Amino acid sequence: MSASTSSAAGPSLATGPGRISDFTSSIRIRLREPARLRNIELPLLLFAIGLSIGAMALVQLGAQGQFDEGMLALPAALGGLALVGHIILRVTAPNADPFLLPIATVLNGIGIAEISRLDIAEHRLGWDALGVKQVVFSAIAMVLAFIVLAAFRNVRVLSRYRYIAMFVGIALLLLPMAFKPINGAQVWVTIAGINFQPGELAKIALAIFFAGYLVTARDSLSIIGRKLGPLQFPRARDLGPILIVWVVAMGVLVVQRDLGTSLLYFGLFLVMIYVATARLSWVVLGMTLFIGGALIASQTLGYVNGRFVTWLDAFSNEQYRADRGSFQVVQGLFGLADGGLIGTGLGQGRPDIVPIAESDFIIPSLGEELGLIGLFAILGLYLLMVSRGLRIGHLGDDDFGRLLGVGLSFVIALQTFIVVGGVTRVIPLTGLTTPFLAAGGSSLVANWIIVALLLRLSDGIRPARFPGGLQ
Amino acid sequence: MSRELRRVSIIVLAMFAALFLSTSIIQVGQSDNLRSDPRNTRTILASFSAERGDIIVGGEPIASSTPVDDDYQFLRQYANGPLYAPATGYSIINGEPRGVEGALNRELAGTADSTFLARLNQIITGQRPKGASVTLTLDANLQQVAWDALGDKTGAVVALNPKTGQILAMVSKPSYDPNQLASHDRQQALAAYDALVADPTKPLQNRAIAGDLYAPGSTFKLITTATALESGDYTPDSEFPNPGSLTLTGTSTTITNSEGGSCGGGATASIATALRLSCNIPFAQLGGELGAKKIQAQAEKFGFGDDEIDIPQHVTPSQYPLYTDAAKVEQSAFGQADDRVTPLQMAMVSAGIANGGIVMKPNLVQEITAPDLSPLQEFTATEYGRAISEQTATTMTQMMINGVNSGAASNARISGVQVAGKTGTAQNGVGDPYTLWFTGFAPADDPQIAVAVVVANGGGLGQNGFGNTLAAPIAKKVMEAVVKR
Numbered sequence: 016m017s018a019s020t021s022s023a024a025g026p027s028l029a030t031g032p033g034r035i036s037d038f039t040s041s042i043r044i045r046l047r048e049p050a051r052l053r054n055i056e057l058p059l060l061l062f063a064i065g066l067s068i069g070a071m072a073l074v075q076l077g078a079q080g081q082f083d084e085g086m087l088a089l090p091a092a093l094g095g096l097a098l099v100g101h102i103i104l105r106v107t108a109p110n111a112d113p114f115l116l117p118i119a120t121v122l123n124g125i126g127i128a129e130i131s132r133l134d135i136a137e138h139r140l141g142w143d144a145l146g147v148k149q150v151v152f153s154a155i156a157m158v159l160a161f162i163v164l165a166a167f168r169n170v171r172v173l174s175r176y177r178y179i180a181m182f183v184g185i186a187l188l189l190l191p192m193a194f195k196p197i198n199g200a201q202v203w204v205t206i207a208g209i210n211f212q213p214g215e216l217a218k219i220a221l222a223i224f225f226a227g228y229l230v231t232a233r234d235s236l237s238i239i240g241r242k243l244g245p246l247q248f249p250r251a252r253d254l255g256p257i258l259i260v261w262v263v264a265m266g267v268l269v270v271q272r273d274l275g276t277s278l279l280y281f282g283l284f285l286v287m288i289y290v291a292t293a294r295l296s297w298v299v300l301g302m303t304l305f306i307g308g309a310l311i312a313s314q315t316l317g318y319v320n321g322r323f324v325t326w327l328d329a330f331s332n333e334q335y336r337a338d339r340g341s342f343q344v345v346q347g348l349f350g351l352a353d354g355g356l357i358g359t360g361l362g363q364g365r366p367d368i369v370p371i372a373e374s375d376f377i378i379p380s381l382g383e384e385l386g387l388i389g390l391f392a393i394l395g396l397y398l399l400m401v402s403r404g405l406r407i408g409h410l411g412d413d414d415f416g417r418l419l420g421v422g423l424s425f426v427i428a429l430q431t432f433i434v435v436g437g438v439t440r441v442i443p444l445t446g447l448t449t450p451f452l453a454a455g456g457s458s459l460v461a462n463w464i465i466v467a468l469l470l471r472l473s474d475g476i477r478p479a480r481f482p483g484g485l486q
Numbered sequence: 487m488s489r490e491l492r493r494v495s496i497i498v499l500a501m502f503a504a505l506f507l508s509t510s511i512i513q514v515g516q517s518d519n520l521r522s523d524p525r526n527t528r529t530i531l532a533s534f535s536a537e538r539g540d541i542i543v544g545g546e547p548i549a550s551s552t553p554v555d556d557d558y559q560f561l562r563q564y565a566n567g568p569l570y571a572p573a574t575g576y577s578i579i580n581g582e583p584r585g586v587e588g589a590l591n592r593e594l595a596g597t598a599d600s601t602f603l604a605r606l607n608q609i610i611t612g613q614r615p616k617g618a619s620v621t622l623t624l625d626a627n628l629q630q631v632a633w634d635a636l637g638d639k640t641g642a643v644v645a646l647n648p649k650t651g652q653i654l655a656m657v658s659k660p661s662y663d664p665n666q667l668a669s670h671d672r673q674q675a676l677a678a679y680d681a682l683v684a685d686p687t688k689p690l691q692n693r694a695i696a697g698d699l700y701a702p703g704s705t706f707k708l709i710t711t712a713t714a715l716e717s718g719d720y721t722p723d724s725e726f727p728n729p730g731s732l733t734l735t736g737t738s739t740t741i742t743n744s745e746g747g748s749c750g751g752g753a754t755a756s757i758a759t760a761l762r763l764s765c766n767i768p769f770a771q772l773g774g775e776l777g778a779k780k781i782q783a784q785a786e787k788f789g790f791g792d793d794e795i796d797i798p799q800h801v802t803p804s805q806y807p808l809y810t811d812a813a814k815v816e817q818s819a820f821g822q823a824d825d826r827v828t829p830l831q832m833a834m835v836s837a838g839i840a841n842g843g844i845v846m847k848p849n850l851v852q853e854i855t856a857p858d859l860s861p862l863q864e865f866t867a868t869e870y871g872r873a874i875s876e877q878t879a880t881t882m883t884q885m886m887i888n889g890v891n892s893g894a895a896s897n898a899r900i901s902g903v904q905v906a907g908k909t910g911t912a913q914n915g916v917g918d919p920y921t922l923w924f925t926g927f928a929p930a931d932d933p934q935i936a937v938a939v940v941v942a943n944g945g946g947l948g949q950n951g952f953g954n955t956l957a958a959p960i961a962k963k964v965m966e967a968v969v970k971r
Contacts, residue, residue, distance in 0.1 A: 351513050
């Protein structure tokens, strides 16, 4: 029980009848609160849908100079499903966070608009249009997310299945090795002509496993073994889990040639173990292991080394012209520069110059047409989404849920950082998708399910923990 | 957990801060650099398909964009293409534009910062963005005169207003038609480009300001003379021994005066006589006494070695190396050895003498105008620097008048007008045709025009042509067109 509740309730009962009406009115507010959060969500959601439809309209006008009303059906369908989600929330999770659904919807909608814009430039029509596919994927992803939302009324049960989650996660990670690589990265599974990136779903399974495992194991993991300066290192016998995760991450790096995924899972594990055990030594140990492994890989694996050279020396003619060189990054940077502060306007840039602009390079495409202002807005939306997720970690009262909320939010933050940092040369470019924006079904399914889990977790935060309703 | 969560939040914030910073650097801080990268396809495409502003000479557009019905929307067309090619340059599909088209690409395409307000205005009023127009300093009539006067010879003509540095004529031959390169048919444009690059006569070279440069021959004696007079140790009457041949210091190579024999007779020859009759031997001796360091310093005051002269297209710096070999110093004093110049540089030397010793910054652009005709940028006459004193300028003007009236530059005479000038006939290696020069200005008492003419490949006469017979008459026609107006 928080202090505010007791201080509000205690004295009112003890004093005269004049105060009793205060007390009852405060109860009424409490009862209304659930609807209040949903009432905050609804206008935000309508605004998000409006932005998505508006973006599609501008794309049509900008890129082909005429208005194709049929194309507005794409964001409208997305918006319709988002409203269904809103209704499901009103019924099954009335206390859920009001920002997550509108943010996911507007990011998804802007992504569909920009992908359609690239369809126009590349003359992709009908079912070949990636924008149309993206809407279908979004629909599948949202329906799955709503099923998750409705099915798991209590996320805590997931902690029971932590070892199943571990096996599922590792299986999903290893699955692509049985299939042919696409675009040089072995992260795809092809079944019946449909390509799927199981690694995207693996991050949810692994977050569940990490949260479940760490909650039970954190006492032993927190035991101090050896002290080295200010750092208190764990006992050698407790090093098993971190070594296993490290081996898996290195396996992803070496066998699947996927630096981004490797970094993503390892980063996720480190943050979660740190939050669970409060031992900085785990982070130091993990970073040493990962950087050491990555350095050895970069020395011995041409692929990893190439990524580093391409990153540092992107503007040299040699790298620019090389096969798998810096052409894509540099053209993306040219696009961003062309956009400048205010952008060329939707549909009026040349994002199609960058190869595969609709997936890894959706951010430079948007930066070119929406400008720095637009990118700041998009990054701000991600940041807000992540902070709403981290809030679960602060306010939740069940440790498994708190850890899972932190892990899922951090994975969105880290993935955004790896992708956007890669195309803006903060870090080497790796093959990850931009959450909600990039073309691709696996990524959409995974991220919408993450939103569903975060919504469910935020609904579990007892209203008493935040008396003002919003914090 | 709270403390750890706060730290994780800080890390998340730091990651996003890095992204906010990186995107800001790319889209604002570095955007100009990235946009001007020659590999930036967007800039190239945008500037190629934009409605580029006109390039104007004497009120008439010599380059303009006309609407066409294809992907690029506007076709660049050049009126009198070959005549103005050294000035306009060209705009080519998927390639870097050259000439004024290249140097002022962003203004012409409407993407320069100076055109920002005009562009904003166009966006607000719903007009199609159009680039700014560029008015050149060229005199249409004079350009045609220079073009005709050079005939079918390989070479270049540059005419300057010595008081302002404005370029009045700039001709380079053989030339090319930029219309061929501006074609929207990619194959056709590239084929035309490849053919021009492969052409042994190098038509794409702007010989007036760039290309392979030429040995200046005797026109360089102006700089040696200026060095001597500026030093204070010499006057036009300073005398030198006057033999019929001279063995260069430390070698067995002998040089002679161009006409053979001594310099105008007598036991000694003055600097004035040597310049008037263009004798090599007295200048070799003078150069040896002055030394390469002083001559180079003087040459640099006229613009030699300056890699930052843009008119706005870049001018290849002319060279007077710091010779250490005594024989080379002697040869360099009459424009041989490794002296290499552009015609524009030699015109700047004459213009500096004509303008009382002050060299004006050469300039091809008069004005840049927004599509609504409001001026964006107007060019004013700017001093490049004082090369010689007013006294030296007056003395040298008289010496150059004598060269035309009663010396080696006789074919530049214009009846009723005093012309100051200097010829040059540069040797290029055993058996190679000469490079023929004239540079000077008129009228000598109130200079309106300074010119430099170079005729390469001996003007087709091998080693039988001379500056006075081939280059001076061309210069005369160009100067006449201005002074007889």
